Amino acid sequence: MNKELIELAQKVSNEFKTSKSVHCVSHYDCDGIASAAIVYKALKRENIPVKFTFVKEIGDKEVELIKTFEEPLILFTDIGSGQISNLEEIAKTKKIIISDHHQPEKETKLIQLNPHLVGIDGGKDISGAGITYLLMKMIDSKNIDLLPFALIGATGDIQNDENGFLGLNRGFLEDAKRLGLLKTKKGLKIYGRGRKPIPQALTYTTEPYLPGITYNESGAVQFISELGIPLKVNGKWRTFQDLDLDEEKKIINGLLIRGYPAEELLGEILILDNGWEISEFSSMLNACGRLEKADVGLELCLTNNMEIANKLSKEYGRKIARYLNYVEQNIQNPEVIRQMDWVKVIIAKNKVHANMIGTITSILHRSNTLKCSVLIGTAYAENDSIKISGRSSQEALNKNFCINSILSEICSDCGGKAGGHKLAAGGRIPQENEEKFINLLNEVVKRFNLEEKNGKKN
Numbered sequence: 058m059n060k061e062l063i064e065l066a067q068k069v070s071n072e073f074k075t076s077k078s079v080h081c082v083s084h085y086d087c088d089g090i091a092s093a094a095i096v097y098k099a100l101k102r103e104n105i106p107v108k109f110t111f112v113k114e115i116g117d118k119e120v121e122l123i124k125t126f127e128e129p130l131i132l133f134t135d136i137g138s139g140q141i142s143n144l145e146e147i148a149k150t151k152k153i154i155i156s157d158h159h160q161p162e163k164e165t166k167l168i169q170l171n172p173h174l175v176g177i178d179g180g181k182d183i184s185g186a187g188i189t190y191l192l193m194k195m196i197d198s199k200n201i202d203l204l205p206f207a208l209i210g211a212t213g214d215i216q217n218d219e220n221g222f223l224g225l226n227r228g229f230l231e232d233a234k235r236l237g238l239l240k241t242k243k244g245l246k247i248y249g250r251g252r253k254p255i256p257q258a259l260t261y262t263t264e265p266y267l268p269g270i271t272y273n274e275s276g277a278v279q280f281i282s283e284l285g286i287p288l289k290v291n292g293k294w295r296t297f298q299d300l301d302l303d304e305e306k307k308i309i310n311g312l313l314i315r316g317y318p319a320e321e322l323l324g325e326i327l328i329l330d331n332g333w334e335i336s337e338f339s340s341m342l343n344a345c346g347r348l349e350k351a352d353v354g355l356e357l358c359l360t361n362n363m364e365i366a367n368k369l370s371k372e373y374g375r376k377i378a379r380y381l382n383y384v385e386q387n388i389q390n391p392e393v394i395r396q397m398d399w400v401k402v403i404i405a406k407n408k409v410h411a412n413m414i415g416t417i418t419s420i421l422h423r424s425n426t427l428k429c430s431v432l433i434g435t436a437y438a439e440n441d442s443i444k445i446s447g448r449s450s451q452e453a454l455n456k457n458f459c460i461n462s463i464l465s466e467i468c469s470d471c472g473g474k475a476g477g478h479k480l481a482a483g484g485r486i487p488q489e490n491e492e493k494f495i496n497l498l499n500e501v502v503k504r505f506n507l508e509e510k511n512g513k514k515n
C-alpha cells in the first residue's frame with residue numbers, strides 16, 4: 058500500500074475524533090451509495106450520528122442547501138474534489154472533509170483525501186468508496202469488513218473492466234478474498250446468474266451489449282432455444298448457475314457464431330456475502346441513483362431488502378430498453394446521431410432522461426452498434442441546460458486525448474462546466490449552445506491524430 062496515501066488517510070481520519078455529528082453529502086451513483094454505506098457502518102461503530110444527502114453535483118443550489126445543515130461537520134464522499142471553489146464557500150461556516158477520487162479542480166487548504174494528491178490514478182485504481190474505506194479503516198481497523206463496499210463502488214464506476222481490477226482495487230480484491238468476505242468462481246459473467254431465468258439474465262446483460270438480446274426477452278428466448286438448451290426443468294425456470302459446463306460452452310459458441318464478443322463475458326465471478334454477484338448489486342445501486350432513489354440504494358446496502366431491488370431493477374430495465382431502442386432506430390438520422398471523423402455524438406434532446414444519458418452512453422460506447430473511440434451523449438436537463446456524458450478509449454488516451462480535459466475546455470467555452478476522469482467525464486452547458494458545443498468538439502478533436510494510417514479508427 059502506498060505510504061503517502063496511508064499517511065494522508067491517517068491525518069484526515071484524525072479530524073473525526075472530536076466530531077459530535079456528521080452530515081455526509083454523497084454522489085448519487087453506485088460509488089456514492091457504497092461510500093455512504095461505509096460511512097454509515099463505520100460511524101455507527103463510533104457512536105457518531107450521521108445524516109445523508111445524495112447529490113448529482115455541488116452547484117449553487119446545493120451550496121445553499123448544505124449551508125442550512127445543522128451538523129457542524131460535512132463529509133463529502135465520491136464528490137467534492139472537482140468543485141473545490143464551491144466547497145470553499147461552504148467551508149466559511151462549516152468544517153469540511155472531502156473523501157473523493159475525482160480529479161481535484163485546484164489546490165486547496167480544505168481537508169481532502171484524494172488518490173490524485175499522492176500520484177495515484179483515481180479513474181482506474183481506486184473508487185470513491187475505496188478511498189472512503191481507507192479513511193474509515195484508519196478510524197478503526199475493524200472496518201476492514203467493509204471492504205466489499207469498496208469493490209462494489211469500484212465496479213459501479215467501471216473500474217473492473219476487461220483487465221479486471223487494477224492498482225489499489227486489486228489489493229482490495231485480494232484482501233477481501235483472503236478474509237473470506239467474497240467468494241469467487243469462473244464462468245460467464247451474466248447479470249443475475251444465480252437468480253434470474255436464463256433469458257431474463259441474458260436480457261439484462263449490457264456489458265458487452267448484445268444487440269437483439271440485451272433488453273430483448275423474445276430475442277434471448279429464441280437464442281437459447283435455437284441452441285437446444287432447455288429453459289425449464291419440471292416447469293421451473295433454470296438459471297445460469299443450473300447450467301452444466303457443456304451447456305455454458307454451447308452458449309459461448311452460439312454467441313461467437315452470431316458475432317457477439319462472448320470472450321468478454323468469461324471471467325471471475327465475485328459473489329457477495331448476501332449471495333448477490335458484485336456486478337449485479339452494483340447495477341442495482343446504479344439503478345437506484347439514476348431513478349433518484351439513492352436513499353433506497355443505501356437501505357439496500359444496509360438491509361439487503363431485495364423486494365425493493367427487484368421492483369427498481371424492472372423499472373430501470375424498461376427505461377434503458379426504451380432509450381436504447383430510440384438510439385438504434387435513429388442511427389442513420391444525423392439529427393440524433395452525429396457521426397464525425399472518429400467521434401460520435403448522441404443528440405437525444407428530451408428523448409433520453411438526463412440522469413440516464415451517462416448509462417446509455419456507457420452501454421453504447423462498448424456496443425458494436427455505435428462503436429467508436431469517443432462517444433458523447435447529450436440530453437436536455439433542468440433549467441434549460443444540456444447534460445453531457447463523454448466516454449473515451451485507452452487508445453485515445455495513449456494519444457493524449459483526455460476526455461476530462463477536453464470536455465472541461467469545450468464546456469467552459471460554451472458557458473458551462475465539466476469534470477470527471479481520463480476515460481469518462483460529464484458536463485453541463487446551456488441549451489442554446491448545443492450546436493456550438495458540437496462544432497467546437499469537432500475542431501478540438503482534430504488536434505488529435507487518432508486515425509490510424511490504414512483508415513482503421515481507434
Ligand code: C5P
Nearest residue numbers: 139159415446475476477481482483484
Ligand atoms: O455524468 P457522467 O456519468 O457522464 O459522468 C462521468 C464521470 O464524470 C463520473 O465519474 C462523474 O462523477 C464525473 N463527473 C464529474 N463532474 C461533472 C460531471 C461528471 O466529476 N461535472
Ligand code: ZN
Nearest residue numbers: 088135185214
Ligand atoms: Zn466514483
